[in-house]
Amino acid sequence: MKNSNYLKALRQEKVSYTPIWIMRQAGRYLPEYRKIREQAGSFMNLCTNPELAAQVTLQPLERFDLDAAIIFSDILTIPDAMGLGLNFKEGEGPVFKHKIKNIEDIKNLIKFNPSEQLAYVVDAIKITKKTLGNSKPLIGFSGSPWTLACYMIQGEGSKNKDFSAPKKMLYQAPEVLHQLLAILTQAVTDYLLAQIQAGVDSVMIFDTWGGLLTPHAYQHFSLFYMTQIIKNIKFKYPEIPITLFTKGGGLFLENLSNSGADCLGLDWTMDLKTAREINLNRTALQGNLDPCVLSSSEDQIHQEVSRILSQAGSHPGHIFNLGHGITPDIDPGKVKFLVDLVHSMSAHYHE
């Protein structure tokens, strides 16, 4: 297992081809996923059923030669476990029954214990690992404290993506936000440790909304807490690679490179050559095809993949991925084309 291309690339060791996995690879673009999702009745039913969650985790690996699986779950399982009452309204995204408005709401949060409240994720990981054996690595994940706080304070996914409620709390009541972030830092740590104990081979922290912040606020309200989590995990499991992904975080790359993470995810707004020049091989880099490219022709996909591979060059620490999750409108045939193309085209960079 340790010699899988994915884990080697995370350690920046020589590989024979560039590994690839795809954010949201177990998702709505797959008809077999939609079938199970329908059987489950709701998205949360699917998340909380370990057998079904394991089943959809493995679906994309049956179709495509992906280099890793990622456990099927949602970043909002933690706020749900803390008592906010998560619901997914069809076509509207996540909505919480309660939201965080003040210090009282924070005090009322249920104490988080992953092996109790999120046993369903732990179990899904164990089942998935049993089926996978040593064939492919399994990735565990969590949202970042700041990103979880965004949803908990907004009370839902911000439709226009500006998350004005948490942004206002940041300026109006920074000490309240810090209290919430400290609690979430402990929760994310415990959650990722539980996932590692259950068998995942690497973990990833999704900081989906870190890019909404000023450099100063990013440092103090997002990166600071993620760095704590990395330290906590490395203390117990120094050999487990950690990937950190701040969407829209290209401008924060210098600081991210010093976070202690083994790998940094990049969206498509920064080219990998520039990123490598700033990063100076402090970490592996993951990314960064614009998901929209998968809606175009094979010729166009070829052209964009070729650009990314040439930017990544012959340095071994590159894991191919999209710059954000795959969208439901994508033809799975294009994904197969992409995965095979990355494997075949990348080989000569690693000779």
Add this chain to the structure above:
Amino acid sequence: MKNSNYLKALRQEKVSYTPIWIMRQAGRYLPEYRKIREQAGSFMNLCTNPELAAQVTLQPLERFDLDAAIIFSDILTIPDAMGLGLNFKEGEGPVFKHKIKNIEDIKNLIKFNPSEQLAYVVDAIKITKKTLGNSKPLIGFSGSPWTLACYMIQGEGSKNKDFSAPKKMLYQAPEVLHQLLAILTQAVTDYLLAQIQAGVDSVMIFDTWGGLLTPHAYQHFSLFYMTQIIKNIKFKYPEIPITLFTKGGGLFLENLSNSGADCLGLDWTMDLKTAREINLNRTALQGNLDPCVLSSSEDQIHQEVSRILSQAGSHPGHIFNLGHGITPDIDPGKVKFLVDLVHSMSAHYHE
């Protein structure tokens, strides 16, 4: 007029204090604006009535010691003039009656002539200038070709801000998109020239959605066309300063610095010190307070303004602004506090 602090800062000449104006300064946060807006009946009625447009343009200058006025209008007047039929649905943003799906739709666009179709903007500028005299500079503006194309192809403001329709066209049918962008480049040029002839003292190009692109696509589908427009304007009016603002364009700053623009607008995700190090005084810089800060206390506003002024330092080419338009929920009293604070605090940097 040429000696106004705003125009001097655009030319990177020594000023006695940092000038400030605010994106969307004539807007819904002002009760006197909401009153006129109600009288007009609809947003488009207000835009197309030169007397009323001039009146709301001047409203914020009566309240605050702003260093420039910006003509009240909307970036979508060009697509409307081209026959797409613009409507603003309450609480839903702009919607077009027709949208651009293919080359036929582009051929069916009405030939754009600003002095005919957008005479109302030209007239509003003339009326405003008459009232302003030489007291304060007046800014004209347009959307960038890429940003206009985003709305024209999407057919509306993309609620989740990903503009998947134009992004897909970029990869699926780049030659069609290029045809549209070439037409819009001519239209934006003609529009800005008409505004200059009517009397504006500087112009600004809003590239609100350039930050959705990869560096390669940004270069070819947005910056390339904006550079053409700058050349066209500089050929006729070399003395009129041009500001270019790509929201989320911090990673593209090196290329932006070579665009020929006199000033670059920055959102709040990049600090001005870093920006100046990349920009190397090739242009003035405008920005970049997070608009959310205005919802917090005077102490907090003081702290954030202080940070920005110290990042900008003593270099004269800084125009203070928000990193994006002011939101309707802001108390006008906070705007007065901000404007006066920037003037008083910045003086010692310019001694």
